[in-house]
Amino acid sequence: MHSTRTAAFVAAFVLTATASADSPFDGKSLAGWKAKHSDKGKWVVGTAFAEGNKLVVKEGGSDLVNVQPGSDLFTEQKYGDVTVEVEFMVPKGSNSGVYLMGEYEVQILDSYGKANDKLTQGDLGALYSAAAPKVNAAKAPGEWQKFVIDFQAPKFDGTKKVANAKFIKVILNDVVLHENVEMKSQTPGGLTGKEAAEGPLMFQGDHGPVAFRNIKVSKK
Secondary structure (H helix, E strand, O other): OHHHHHHHHHHHHHHHHHHHEEOOOOOOOOOOEEEOOOOOOEEEEEEEEEEOOEEEEEEEEEEEEEEEOOOOEEEOOOEOOEEEEEEEEOOOOOEEEEEEOOOEEEEEEOOOOOOHHHOOOOOOOOEOOOEOOOOOOOOOOOOOEEEEEEEEOOEEEOOEEEEOEEEEEEEEOOEEEEEEEEEOOOOOOOOOOOOOOOEOOEEOOOOOOEEEEEEEEEEO
C-alpha cells in the first residue's frame, strides 16, 4: 500500500513538473520572438548542420538557427525567476550567448579542448565578464550541447533594487559550472542595459552562427 502511494505521489510530481515547463518556441516559426535589429541578420527554422565555421540549414526540422549574424533574438514573453533548459550548437570558432531577462549572459563559445586552468570569463559556460566556468565541459563544434540554468531575478522595492540577480546553478552537458553566483549588475551588450524585475529570454545573434532546440522555460 505504501509503495502504491509513493508511486502515485512521484507520478503526480512528474506531471506537475512537466506541466510547469513551457517553450517560447513553437518549432515552426518565429512567432513570439522579436529581433533586436530587424534590418540585420537572419534567423530561420530548419535542421542545422555545421560545416567548418558555418551552419548549413536544410528545410524541415525544428531548430532555431542564426544563419546570418547581425541581430539578437528575444521572446515577447517576459520572465522573472526561471529554470531554462536549452540545447545549442555552434560551428568552429563561433560565439553566442543565452541572456536571462535579456541582460545576464551565459556565454556560448567554441572552447573545445581548452585547458581548465586557461578558462576565462569569456569561455563557454562563463557568466560573461563576471565568472569563469569551473571546468571545460565543451563538446566539439558541430555537436549539440545542453545548458540547464537555474536563475533568480533581481528584486525591487519600487524602483530600488533590494537584491541582486543570482545564478543558482548553471549546468553544461551534465557538469556543474556555477553555483550561487550573484550578478551585481547586468552584462554588457544586453537588450536594454538596465535591470528590472522581469525580462525576456534572449539569444545572442550578432557575433556568430548558432542553432538552438528543445527550449524549455519553467517559471518558479
